[in-house]
Amino acid sequence: MAEQDDERSWKRIENLVEGEKSETLTGFMKTLSPADIALAFSRMDRESQLRALSIVPPKDAADVIEDLEEAFFADAALIVGALPAKRAAAILDCVRSDRQADLLSAMPPATTEEILRLMKPDEARDARLLISYPEDTAGGMMVTEYLVYDEGITVRQVIEDFRRNANVYADYDVQYGFITGPGRRLTGVLRMRDILFKDQSARLADVMHRNPNVIHVGDKLEKMSEFFDRHGYFGAPVVDADGRLVGVVQRSSVRRAEEQRESRAFLRLSGIIGGEELRSMGLWNRSSRRLAWLTLNIFLNMMAASVIAANEKIISQVAALAVFTAIVSDMSGCAGSQAVAVSIRELTLGLIRPKELFRVLAKEIPIGVMNGLLLGIILGIVAYFWKGNIWLGVVAGGALAANSIVSVVMGGSLPLILKALKLDPALVSTPILTTITDMCGFFFVLQFAALLLSRLV
Amino acid sequence: MAEQDDERSWKRIENLVEGEKSETLTGFMKTLSPADIALAFSRMDRESQLRALSIVPPKDAADVIEDLEEAFFADAALIVGALPAKRAAAILDCVRSDRQADLLSAMPPATTEEILRLMKPDEARDARLLISYPEDTAGGMMVTEYLVYDEGITVRQVIEDFRRNANVYADYDVQYGFITGPGRRLTGVLRMRDILFKDQSARLADVMHRNPNVIHVGDKLEKMSEFFDRHGYFGAPVVDADGRLVGVVQRSSVRRAEEQRESRAFLRLSGIIGGEELRSMGLWNRSSRRLAWLTLNIFLNMMAASVIAANEKIISQVAALAVFTAIVSDMSGCAGSQAVAVSIRELTLGLIRPKELFRVLAKEIPIGVMNGLLLGIILGIVAYFWKGNIWLGVVAGGALAANSIVSVVMGGSLPLILKALKLDPALVSTPILTTITDMCGFFFVLQFAALLLSRLV
Numbered sequence: 079m080a081e082q083d084d085e086r087s088w089k090r091i092e093n094l095v096e097g098e099k100s101e102t103l104t105g106f107m108k109t110l111s112p113a114d115i116a117l118a119f120s121r122m123d124r125e126s127q128l129r130a131l132s133i134v135p136p137k138d139a140a141d142v143i144e145d146l147e148e149a150f151f152a153d154a155a156l157i158v159g160a161l162p163a164k165r166a167a168a169i170l171d172c173v174r175s176d177r178q179a180d181l182l183s184a185m186p187p188a189t190t191e192e193i194l195r196l197m198k199p200d201e202a203r204d205a206r207l208l209i210s211y212p213e214d215t216a217g218g219m220m221v222t223e224y225l226v227y228d229e230g231i232t233v234r235q236v237i238e239d240f241r242r243n244a245n246v247y248a249d250y251d252v253q254y255g256f257i258t259g260p261g262r263r264l265t266g267v268l269r270m271r272d273i274l275f276k277d278q279s280a281r282l283a284d285v286m287h288r289n290p291n292v293i294h295v296g297d298k299l300e301k302m303s304e305f306f307d308r309h310g311y312f313g314a315p316v317v318d319a320d321g322r323l324v325g326v327v328q329r330s331s332v333r334r335a336e337e338q339r340e341s342r343a344f345l346r347l348s349g350i351i352g353g354e355e356l357r358s359m360g361l362w363n364r365s366s367r368r369l370a371w372l373t374l375n376i377f378l379n380m381m382a383a384s385v386i387a388a389n390e391k392i393i394s395q396v397a398a399l400a401v402f403t404a405i406v407s408d409m410s411g412c413a414g415s416q417a418v419a420v421s422i423r424e425l426t427l428g429l430i431r432p433k434e435l436f437r438v439l440a441k442e443i444p445i446g447v448m449n450g451l452l453l454g455i456i457l458g459i460v461a462y463f464w465k466g467n468i469w470l471g472v473v474a475g476g477a478l479a480a481n482s483i484v485s486v487v488m489g490g491s492l493p494l495i496l497k498a499l500k501l502d503p504a505l506v507s508t509p510i511l512t513t514i515t516d517m518c519g520f521f522f523v524l525q526f527a528a529l530l531l532s533r534l535v
Numbered sequence: 536m537a538e539q540d541d542e543r544s545w546k547r548i549e550n551l552v553e554g555e556k557s558e559t560l561t562g563f564m565k566t567l568s569p570a571d572i573a574l575a576f577s578r579m580d581r582e583s584q585l586r587a588l589s590i591v592p593p594k595d596a597a598d599v600i601e602d603l604e605e606a607f608f609a610d611a612a613l614i615v616g617a618l619p620a621k622r623a624a625a626i627l628d629c630v631r632s633d634r635q636a637d638l639l640s641a642m643p644p645a646t647t648e649e650i651l652r653l654m655k656p657d658e659a660r661d662a663r664l665l666i667s668y669p670e671d672t673a674g675g676m677m678v679t680e681y682l683v684y685d686e687g688i689t690v691r692q693v694i695e696d697f698r699r700n701a702n703v704y705a706d707y708d709v710q711y712g713f714i715t716g717p718g719r720r721l722t723g724v725l726r727m728r729d730i731l732f733k734d735q736s737a738r739l740a741d742v743m744h745r746n747p748n749v750i751h752v753g754d755k756l757e758k759m760s761e762f763f764d765r766h767g768y769f770g771a772p773v774v775d776a777d778g779r780l781v782g783v784v785q786r787s788s789v790r791r792a793e794e795q796r797e798s799r800a801f802l803r804l805s806g807i808i809g810g811e812e813l814r815s816m817g818l819w820n821r822s823s824r825r826l827a828w829l830t831l832n833i834f835l836n837m838m839a840a841s842v843i844a845a846n847e848k849i850i851s852q853v854a855a856l857a858v859f860t861a862i863v864s865d866m867s868g869c870a871g872s873q874a875v876a877v878s879i880r881e882l883t884l885g886l887i888r889p890k891e892l893f894r895v896l897a898k899e900i901p902i903g904v905m906n907g908l909l910l911g912i913i914l915g916i917v918a919y920f921w922k923g924n925i926w927l928g929v930v931a932g933g934a935l936a937a938n939s940i941v942s943v944v945m946g947g948s949l950p951l952i953l954k955a956l957k958l959d960p961a962l963v964s965t966p967i968l969t970t971i972t973d974m975c976g977f978f979f980v981l982q983f984a985a986l987l988l989s990r991l992v
Binding site: 111112113116117120148237240241244252253270271273274275304307308333337340341343344345347348349350354355356357358361364365368369371372373375376379380382383384386387390391393394395397398399400401402403404405407408409412413415416418419420423424427428429430437438441444445448449452453456457460464512516520 | 570574730764790807825828830832843847852854855856857864866869875886895906910973
């Protein structure tokens with residue numbers, strides 16, 4: 079879609095909503111990609127959003143809601159929750175089960191319950207099952223739309239079922255059929271494309287792959303990631319403790335959850351906590367979440383700056399030191415951030431384990447020393463030429479060299495330590511790193527200066 | 536794989552390599568997931584890596600190379616390039632065409648040419664085709680392994696071909712068959728599962744979907760992303776200017792490229808430039824890339840700190856100001872980073888366009904004012920209680936409030952401006968933001984102090 083059209087799409091939707099032109103609206107929205115829908119909805123006010131979802135058929139409204147979710151549009155649950163419960167239920171009936179569960183879990187419990195009561199009984203049953211599992215487990219991420227056949231039937235019966243229910247299966251991933259025995263216990267998996275090669279009168283029990291690889295309903299995201307890293311499947315059966323088939327986790331759902339986790343890490347690293355912030359959200363909501371983070375930081379900053387306060391006398395004698403406290407603390411922050419990023423990335427890729435602190439130290443210390451010395455020499459030379467005092471160069475350069483080593487070593491190891499303590503490295507590394515490297519930076523500049531004070535004044 | 540096993544896997548590989556136990560090694564490596572392989576190889580020295588790839592059959596070595604690439608292991612091309620050319624060619628013959636091209640493009644041209652000459656003629660021809668396209672276009676990302684049939688043949692002939700070549704197709708994505716007419720022009724697409732429902736004597740021309748959605752060989756990643764956002768396909772045909780079918784781009788390749796782009800953005804934002812840095816890379820390589828970034832920053836830092844240098848006299852009279860220059864510049868950096876992160880994220884999600892600067896300003900100014908005032912009040916109160924001087928509180932609080940507004944507004948708009956200028960927001964935003972907000976912060980503290988100097992000393 080060309081750029082000039084983008085801006086018009088939400089105005090067009092709003093106009094169609096106002097004119098109650100349900101059919102034209104339905105048709106128009108179908109031409110938009112998920113990204114277009116997310117963009118358009120992000121620019122509409124809540125009232126237009128709700129009316130747009132109310133005047134089109136539920137099935138089409140469900141597509142829009144899935145599109146919003148797809149684009150990580152954090153508002154999707156808020157919008158559905160704000161609809162009249164009956165309408166929300168009709169829309170959710172048409173949404174894929176894993177997304178149903180995501181949306182319902184994100185609403186206040188009373189709203190969830192009210193909507194569930196108004197949904198189709200079988201849809202509500204599936205949804206209740208899914209939301210009973212924690213969101214980041216297989217149970218919370220699986221879908222309940224999949225092909226399942228009894229091991230006793232024949233290939234011909236499968237093909238007939240497949241033809242008869244082509245409509246129902248239109249939205250399914252039909253690459254695999256899951257085969258169960260007595261008590262719905264999973265006994266095998268059938269790659270659907272293989273049934274082309276099979277004798278049509280064969281029983282499934284004789285043509286299926288036995289002992290399939292399974293995911294357990296309580297498995298966490300890490301475990302599922304590893305599963306799909308190891309196996310090339312597009313989806314995997316989920317079983318409960320008794321080996322009963324309860325759902326299917328799709329590779330794409332796992333990849334999507336990983337992406338969301340990475341996006342959250344990116345935002346947290348920059349101090350956007352509590353999930354996605356979009357500018358379409360309310361001012362107070364955005365402002366207060368950012369402020370929570372800043373307030374913590376201002377106290378950490380004051381703590382760090384107290385090192386300067388304690389050395390006020392030295393500064394009043396050599397005011398030029400204020401220039402170097404600023405440069406040394408900022409530069410160490412830069413050098414430390416690089417090491418933090420490499421550690422977070424290696425943790426994400428599984429190339430390092432939290433207990434391998436020694437490896438990180440062995441790899442970061444040489445870099446800290448090399449880069450610290452080089453930067454220290456640059457700053458020392460500049461300081462010397464500025465004031466014509468070699469000792470000022472020694473203080474500035476020495477402090478930067480020492481502090482770069484501290485911050486690189488600390489930046490590299492902090493994420494591992496935080497991970498081992500079950501804290502989020504992306505969220506906690508930066509404030510701790512900055513506070514400590516600021517304190518050390520101030521300390522080195524001012525203490526080196528105190529030692530050489532007679533040569534500086 | 537349990538944690539205690541992880542560490543042993545590369546030692547086990549090294550032992551098997553030393554003992555030349557080719558078969559055991561092949562078997563063992565097959566049990567490892569791509570993440571395990573990447574972890575193990577990241578801990579082995581180059582010599583062991585090369586020997587491991589030399590003593591197993593080429594097909595298995597190719598699996599290892601694909602695993603390394605999968606885990607974003609930046610070393611994969613270096614390893615293949617370091618192998619004897621004949622061995623490298625034998626391995627690359629077995630690698631999927633899009634990865635072949637990625638690996639060959641990353642090597643020195645002479646090495647690429649030597650390996651291509653030793654590869655199987657048809658594999659080399661495909662690889663030459665792919666590397667002739669820029670890496671971030673459809674031509675560079677497509678695969679040449681796909682099902683293609685002439686529109687004149689029948690459904691029965693397709694099924695027969697499918698059965699006959701099941702082995703060849705084992706690694707293909709066989710969800711779609713692409714149908715061509717005279718001159719290899721793409722005329723239709725067939726969803727392979729649909730052939731179950733078709734009359735076996737029907738000609739493909741009569742059962743295929745005509746006018747399929749296509750990707751053009753020169754399309755860039757953004758365009759392909761949008762394509763797969765809009766359409767639910769697992770893969771799409773790539774055509775040249777004359778409508779001839781030249782390859783297939785898979786949804787998963789596009790998603791992978793997007794992920795890599797996001798990872799690079801994450802790393803750049805933290806000052807890791809020039810692509811992935813892993814601790815298994817050489818010290819000099821890692822150190823010099825980080826240093827390039829730090830050297831730029833030290834000069835920016837000196838520029839910012841020159842504002843303090845210019846106001847040395849004020850500091851020597853009120854040394855406490857050195858405390859507040861530090862706090863104000865750091866805090867503004869925090870507040871600005873939050874706004875940068877939200878803008879980068881909205882740009883990534885396509886929720887904002889570079890030219891919508893006004894929208895960002897309208898959304899960020901209120902936050903800047905609210906949070907700036909609140910933080911300013913906190914700092915002002917602390918400053919007042921520390922020295923018992925209300926005017927010091929006014930200077931510190933006022934400077935922080937003013938600078939927070941500057942940095943939030945600037946942080947929000949910089950990524951859009953950089954994007955419009957075709958610069959990378961993740962790489963360039965932070966240094967520019969930090970330099971300017973540091974300068975402004977120092978300026979506000981010291982100028983407010985100069986105005987109220989008589990009340991401060």
